[in-house]
Amino acid sequence: MKARELIYFDHNATTPLCTEARQAMLPFLDTAFGNPSSYHRLGRQARSDVEAGRRTIADIFGCRPTEVLFTSGGTEANNLALRGAASAMKDRGCHIITTAIEHHSVLKTCEALGRKGFNITFLPVDSKGVVDPQLVADAIRPDTILLSVMHANNETGAVQPVEEIGRIARQRGITFHSDAIQAFGKIAMGTVLDYADMVSVSAHKVYGPRGVGALLVRRGTSLSPIMTGGHHEHGLRPGTENMAAIAGFAAAAGQAVEKLAAEAARLAVLRDRFEEMLLQTIPNISINSCDAPRTPNTSSICFSGIESESVLLHLDLLGICASAGSACTTGDPEPSHVLRAMGLSSLQAQGAVRFSFGSTTTPEQIDSAAETLAGIVKKLRGVSSLCQN
Amino acid sequence: MKARELIYFDHNATTPLCTEARQAMLPFLDTAFGNPSSYHRLGRQARSDVEAGRRTIADIFGCRPTEVLFTSGGTEANNLALRGAASAMKDRGCHIITTAIEHHSVLKTCEALGRKGFNITFLPVDSKGVVDPQLVADAIRPDTILLSVMHANNETGAVQPVEEIGRIARQRGITFHSDAIQAFGKIAMGTVLDYADMVSVSAHKVYGPRGVGALLVRRGTSLSPIMTGGHHEHGLRPGTENMAAIAGFAAAAGQAVEKLAAEAARLAVLRDRFEEMLLQTIPNISINSCDAPRTPNTSSICFSGIESESVLLHLDLLGICASAGSACTTGDPEPSHVLRAMGLSSLQAQGAVRFSFGSTTTPEQIDSAAETLAGIVKKLRGVSSLCQN
Amino acid sequence: MGPVSTEKAKPEKLQHDSPQPTDEDAGVIFYNETVIEHFTNPRNVGEIEDADGFALVGDPSCGDQMKLWIKVEAGHIVDIKFKSFGCPGAIATSSMTTHLAMGMYLEDARALTDDDVVRALGGIPANKQHCSLLGINALLFAIKDYEQRSKNQP
Amino acid sequence: MGPVSTEKAKPEKLQHDSPQPTDEDAGVIFYNETVIEHFTNPRNVGEIEDADGFALVGDPSCGDQMKLWIKVEAGHIVDIKFKSFGCPGAIATSSMTTHLAMGMYLEDARALTDDDVVRALGGIPANKQHCSLLGINALLFAIKDYEQRSKNQP
């Protein structure tokens, strides 16, 4: 077999930089290097470049520029939202509600807040990986201050009913944060601050650069900074602004929104084709969250009787990039907390592989990967002590 | 007068990216986009690139790779050091010592810790802007857990006796953090973790990219993370690693160290020439910290009878970039806390302008700027109600 | 170097003008061309030895100070001069105040407000608004001083 | 697609080999070529219908499980086969264990340790060390099972 191009099916972990973002960044690696806090022309130019980026992001989400806080990434946006709001509102109550399927940057942060004296409720999800808004409503207590529910799950792609949940939160006067890092660029999101008080997004998931994200914060939301220093980002996030990254983020976000409808449709077709091929050629597999509303690019598949890392290594040796669970738990032998929360056994969860498609994905890659995968599964099942043959 | 090239005398605010850093970054804006936490080859490559960057930084500071934590910049490094150590050691005591001349990312963070129940001692400095180690020793109490003294001041360039202070701290069993953001690349620093437990550095001050810095943390130092999420950076700093920035940082840091001796000597000559010219042509000026050990690139000058912003605007209109106080307090009418701590009156401090030289600085720029400045000062003094003429 | 004033704002026009100041730009100061022109070429700088009215306002340790001299003839301000310590906003508004007041009837001059000065300058950054009071206050006090002196020497 | 095994580790050799595993790489798994070769082409996969000894070790819900069959003649392991569920480390160490044990005197086989397996594989990532116990334990229990059966059927 001849060496073939790399097949990158790990777009939920990170995405290649799009041309527009790259182009937008280059001047800042060059002459436009000023510090936006500097008085002189290079500083003013930098300031206005930062603010231009902020306006782009604000326009995309239908909010005000003052409602956009740039952070170093999605993880920091989530930490700022949760730690910052909890700290700002701790006198009003100590109960925080989140779900069992959040990304670690939300989950571990809620656990950390739990160790600091807050009470945390981790809501369960159904077998499709979706949170029931009724459970949210039921979990609200008089001392509930904060609710965090992700928009789309990174492992399964399951889309949560955040608008409905947001309405409940607003009715009950509870600050609602939503981690939209995997939703943005994949599904239409509308004017998010209409139902959420805070929304996290991250550039490198939408073909933008590493090292920048944003927390959208609705006017009037109580939020304390988690870091202190200069007056940057309305005093909520100090540190010299990363103009190259902000410009790249703005360019990538613009692209993502512009292409969203067409790209979502294209990817849904490819995703369905991939799943159908697997269902036809490989016995005993199941597709996680297949009956839930899902982001169009994500396929999480359980291969019974074999272990995901073995699948991944075979795939990798054949030039196909995929993930088991979320990328950031590599090296962590724990099976996915998301799949476990959906009721999968530890054994089932161990056989889960995530394929996440994106701008680089072609029908040929889909066919080739599905075929390759069938061979790999057959081979590993031939070795497996859990399979008869 | 013909339009002339921009004269950038604001290298303490930020620096242009060096060619080496730019080159090192480009692949990561291109094909090398993997997530270091991903299992596949792109992920492994990314991981090994991150670790290569870490080894470079470790080698430069003579420490172990495991002692290097990458952050989003200097501000975050300082916040992690102070908030993280205070939180990790809060059961051992609640007294923190720092100085009155720290950067806002240290000063405001100590103030924030003060509001959280820690007792903060802000040590004074002498008229040269230098902390007396004896005062550090005297300030230590049985409940002192943490000491933070910057290596070189960003406004005056004054170098603090951090080695001696570090020895005192170590003798007394107190964790010592030093903000070396303005020292790194300007003065020889040696193996910093020999005397300090934590040291902050920032890439964009040494011709590296925005959005990355490092906290060097000596093995055995008590430190809690200030953000939570994945297991990145030994569990002390979560978030997908910014490889482009890390590679650029490593390249820039390597350059900075390689060129340090020659460049420091060159800049000291230029700085001295600049100051001599001003002293000869402009009456009633004083050079801050001129009798202290200083970084070779920084000239902080008080022009009596006139106000710094007016000087800066004239300079800017003539294509010369400089700062008043530190860049990050632009728009803040408070006169420099550093100069005030040195005993300057509010009026004197208002007349201070900082010129910070760097790789782009030439003798011609020095001469031209000194001449221009003489004209500006004369003009403004002609308008000033505080000056007779 | 030639005198600074000959260079004026020419090559920088766009720099100071194009980015419209917005809320979130508050941290950085953008002056318009008129402000910069008055800053680089302030009108009526100097002292009047035999002034009819004088005022000293502001506190230099708080950022600005202005001295204002007026010469009055037949109820008109026939000469006006100032010296100011302060930021570009202070210098430009000082200059514009004297520029507006020059030649005015005293009662008209007294009716001038900080808004008039800001308007004449075509606006001034939000965090520099307070500067416009410097010139206006100095003008009012100088007129008061003139009236006081007139009363005392009838 | 041809059978997976024909592709082996060829084009990826450098990828898996060049970055030396270090402390701070613990989060990511680098297997060497030998491990990958045993993973992609595991030796002695299968079952022995009329085995003389059998063992089932590990717990699949904790990540790995191994079944091991041996055939013994004149104190020698004359045939050995395994089936394993688990990660590449588990499969490769299973394979290497059978490879080492094949043909051995029982007493020599019993003396094999997890270190022997790891050494034969040229090392294994730190967080996969435990895998090497899987094969060794299976081997010991299978030998025990053989001895038990021999005792019962003298």
Ligand SMILES: Cc1ncc(COP(=O)(O)O)c(C=O)c1O
């Ligand atoms: C749902 C979700 N939240 C948060 C994050 C963290 O984002 P970042 O890598 O930008 O820190 C990720 C991606 O890793 C994610 O998928």
Ligand SMILES: Cc1ncc(COP(=O)(O)O)c(C=O)c1O
């Ligand atoms: C001494 C000092 N500490 C900290 C900082 C903050 O660094 P950064 O801009 O990378 O957040 C700076 C620069 O602004 C500085 O000069």
